[in-house]
Amino acid sequence: MSETIPQIILSFKPEISIIEDAEKGLILKAPYIDFNLNKLSPGIVAAIKIISTAGATEKALSQLVVATDGSSALAKFYYYLEQFVILGLVYHTLEIDGSAIATAVPIATPYKWQLSETITDNNYQLSRFAYCHSEKSHLVVESPLSKAKIILKDWRSAALINELSQPKAISDLTTIPGISEATARLFISFLLTAELLSSVNNNSSLEQSETLTQWEFHDLLFHSRSRGGRHSNLIGKTFRFLGQIEPTPVLKAKPSNEIINLYKPDIDSLKQTDTPFTAILESRKTIRQHGEKPITVAQLGEFLYRSARLREIVPRDNMDCSNRPYPTGGACYDLEIYTAINRCENIDAGLYYYAPEEHQLCKISGKTKQVEALLKSAGLSVQIEVEPQILILLSSRFSRVNWGYESMAYSLILKHVGILYQTMYLVATAMNLAPSGVGGGNSELFAAAAGCDYFAESSVGEFILGSR
CATH class of the missing domain: 3.90.930.70 (Outer Surface Protein A; domain 3)
Incomplete structure (x- = not known):
């Protein structure tokens, strides 16, 4: 019994077809581009037709061209075949x-x-x-x-x-x-x-x-x-679930009725009296050591108000958006803020959710073992021996981004984290507080502590805050 001879068959991708146009003649229709085949020799056209149907080996195609047009047509055939390959139109x-x-x-x-x-x-x-x-x-x-x-x-x-x-x-x-x-x-x-x-x-x-x-x-x-250049997937804001899944609301429901109303600073007054922006930008730095006297609830309120409050809800046809002090892609604002509090004047230790519309803290739990583990882990990450005064946990309601964006959704979420980090750094510097971004965290532990579905909402960033 003779040994099986393997071979490689060339064919066009399925969405490519050859049509007879009344005005233009024979056209090879491909995504984003059409090829007019009228000026090609009969052998080359015949070979292209085979590639667009059953396909054939390169040897069989070249033999067809030579038999029909002569060997002089072979170079031209290979030129066109190479162009089709370069454009990504040919399967092997x-x-x-x-x-x-x-x-x-x-x-x-x-x-x-x-x-x-x-x-x-x-x-x-x-x-x-x-x-x-x-x-x-x-x-x-x-x-x-x-x-x-x-x-x-x-x-x-x-x-x-x-x-x-x-x-x-x-x-x-x-x-x-x-x-x-x-x-x-x-x-x-x-x-x-x-x-x-x-x-x-x-x-x-x-x-x-x-x-x-x-x-x-x-x-x-x-x-x-998550970036273009090495894949053929759609990328960008495609609204891929429009008409299939309802978009996630702008605001998350409050997790509890145990609420603390936070201090709201006078923004107009701050515009007149605050330290100049360049001075804040130039003096911004990570400060990991906290003062003996803890941060106050009023300072925490001002910090959150200046960094992340909801200014307004912006109704849109496809998905309602909002306006806040920091920018996000498509104004979708997927990030939520939780505070794991170890020491804060006039507020009990525990885990709290920040409600940005009413500017309130909603208590989720006391200082449970999970909350303590989050605080200790963050401290170790920035190489401090004691638990930080406050750990701000940034979670993402992923569907706020996943619903509209394709290929790049998670990379966009991480950009949002970086933007909010910088905003928090600058606000903390202006308020003479001690800020420190954290390089990584435990999303599974956060989801368990906050009672979130890991795949619907889990932590994507951590930020330590305290007094100087």
């Missing part, structure tokens, strides 16, 4: 006996496909940046290093991916039923071309550079998928 599918096992799908441009060579003596392993997930009934392999994703069409390609989780030689892969050495070699070449594999020689990965070594998997994936 690995087939065995007419059965597809994997398809490389371009997700970013300019795209390049030049089949990589394999080395028999080398071992190969999946890149540490590669990951699998389910997408439209198929298993898909992607990596932030790659401008393509690989759709695994059947169990054989999934089995090969599983084997490549460890360093394997080409010959090692032939133990999988139906996988010949030729198929294993072409599959390795296929993944190398898509930058999903690392070549390993003497247990040393050839993928790593000093730059890549310093990236963690989740950070590079987050960076590449």
Whole structure:
């Protein structure tokens, strides 16, 4: 029995079609661009028609062009084929006996496909940046290093991916039923071309550079998928759930009726008497040590009023928004403020929610073990031995952003955290208080302490405040 010969089939992405226009003639319609095929030779047009239907190998397509137009037309055919590839219009599918096992799908441009060579003596392993997930009934392999994703069409390609989780030689892969050495070699070449594999020689990965070594998997994936350039997903304010899910209200319901009305400063008076902005900006600094006398509830009230009160609700057609002292994307204001209080004059220790419209604190709990753990963790994060006077916890009601924004929602939320940090730093400096941003926190612990659904609302930032 002869060995199965694997091959790579070229085809256009499904949304591309060839139409006969009454005025323009034969047109190749692609997303955002049309190609007029009328001036091309019959052989090239015939090859393009095959790519737009069943697809064929590059060898078969070139043979068709030569047979129809002569060898002189081959260079022009390859020029157009390269342009289609660069524009991300061409899929490459690995087939065995007419059965597809994997398809490389371009997700970013300019795209390049030049089949990589394999080395028999080398071992190969999946890149540490590669990951699998389910997408439209198929298993898909992607990596932030790659401008393509690989759709695994059947169990054989999934089995090969599983084997490549460890360093394997080409010959090692032939133990999988139906996988010949030729198929294993072409599959390795296929993944190398898509930058999903690392070549390993003497247990040393050839993928790593000093730059890549310093990236963690989740950070590079987050960076590449939340900004344009390395994926084909929609990005921006697409209102993707409009008409499907009701938008989250501007204001969160108060968690309790145990309320403290906070002091409201005279903003007009402060405009006249406050320290000049440049002086505040230049003197702003992190102060981790707090004074012996704790911050007062009046100071906390002024700080929250100047930093984060709700000025007004702004009705809009798609989702109501609001106006506050700091800016956010689309005025969606997803951030909520909680105060874990250890020491504050005239207020009991515990966890409180800040209601920005009425400028009130709503008590959630006393100083429970969870609240104490939040305070201690924040203190350790900024290298102070005692619990801070006040820990301000910034949570996000994620759906306020997720509802309208696509691909970039969480990155936008983190920008909001940074904006509010700076606003709080400047207000604290103007008030002669001691501010300190915290680099990280425990979102699971916060959700448990505040009684929130981790996936609906959990902490995304922490900020320590106290007296000087």
